[in-house]
Amino acid sequence: MVQKRRRGADLEQAIYQATLQILKSKGFLNLNFADVADLAKTSKSVIYRRWQTPFSLAIAAIQDKIKTENHGRTDELTLTGHSLREDLLQLLHRFIISMQAFRDFRIAELLGEATQKQNTTIQQLISEGNAIDLNALDHVLERAKKRGEIIKTDLPEEIKLLPFDWLRFHLFTNQPLTEHKLELLIDDVLLPSYHYESRINPTQ
Amino acid sequence: MVQKRRRGADLEQAIYQATLQILKSKGFLNLNFADVADLAKTSKSVIYRRWQTPFSLAIAAIQDKIKTENHGRTDELTLTGHSLREDLLQLLHRFIISMQAFRDFRIAELLGEATQKQNTTIQQLISEGNAIDLNALDHVLERAKKRGEIIKTDLPEEIKLLPFDWLRFHLFTNQPLTEHKLELLIDDVLLPSYHYESRINPTQ
């Protein structure tokens, strides 16, 4: 006998898949429960029972994808570079790859809604992401220190997060993220910053 | 005799003012023609005759404000610093001030809509802004060069725009833009980057 009705986790997965597909094709601003229900071959009421708004559904679907795919966590990257530069390239390359997945879901559109609602889930996702990125960068800097390559590893968190912020900004504003830009960032900004000897302010 | 009906530019200004006020208080996502009409003490149809969507109205209102107030253009700033560091502080401080005005209008919410529509007006606004910022930074670097302070003025545009991008990212993600962060950016990133002697890649 064939199943006529899905339920529970099974059904939920179908809804998440439909949600992500619509996010990709039409974007968050055109995401509504009726379309998701149609695509997932279920009913509007089923979705209303589970989520309050298309926003919370979208967040849930994305979180689910992150959870199941564990998408390119930068802190689980095994670094094989023989220099700070190589390690940084590896790290930020991985970061870009994992970000591309989000670009597909047009999360930039979600951001507006999130800031409006002072959404805590999004804030949490961001700060979790930041923690992972910080960790990864610290690892890179430690390796460089051991190699005897650099002077500074005590940079403030804001500055350590700068490369990730900058790349995310490019993503949000739909500016292409190329390998070349990555090299510019590393050679012209990050390496000088991490190598810089003193933090004396030449205020004259 | 008192005017009973405003028209033309007069009326348009009233609509712009109402639009900006609603952007401030409720944000773009809650901007609709009916509310604007009410607040501007005019009629919905008057607005529909002029603009297609709340989005285009919002853009028009913001553009109008930029035009009339010429809001803190960084390229018209007269620099008085006696060092690169001081000039950078002055420039980026001014930048932050002018950005705050936009923050009030919650343009982050607009961004989602803009990226969805591949909006050219926004793209144009951004690239105009970039040109102004580049210009201003070049001026700062030139002054430093004349003082004999720095080595590099031939950085690629992407890198010259980095401080502005970073600050904008903070704005969009509602992270506080403090004077302290500005100093970190300048001391730990920009000065090292602009001073860095060689661009040899230490790939071993």
Place this chain on the structure above:
DNA sequence: CTAAATAAGAAACTATTAGTATCTTAATTC
């Protein structure tokens, strides 16, 4: 100064759609 043209403003109307409620029945549990 008057007639014609233009555009503001009011109001009613239509269509869409978000959200809710109700009911039937499949699937699960006890």
Place this chain on the structure above:
DNA sequence: GAATTAAGATACTAATAGTTTCTTATTTAG
């Protein structure tokens, strides 16, 4: 096998975006 739970279908309600029509104030032209 009865009772419970939840899926899925359908219909309903309320809100509102957008349109249309009409009246009249204001401007322009003769």
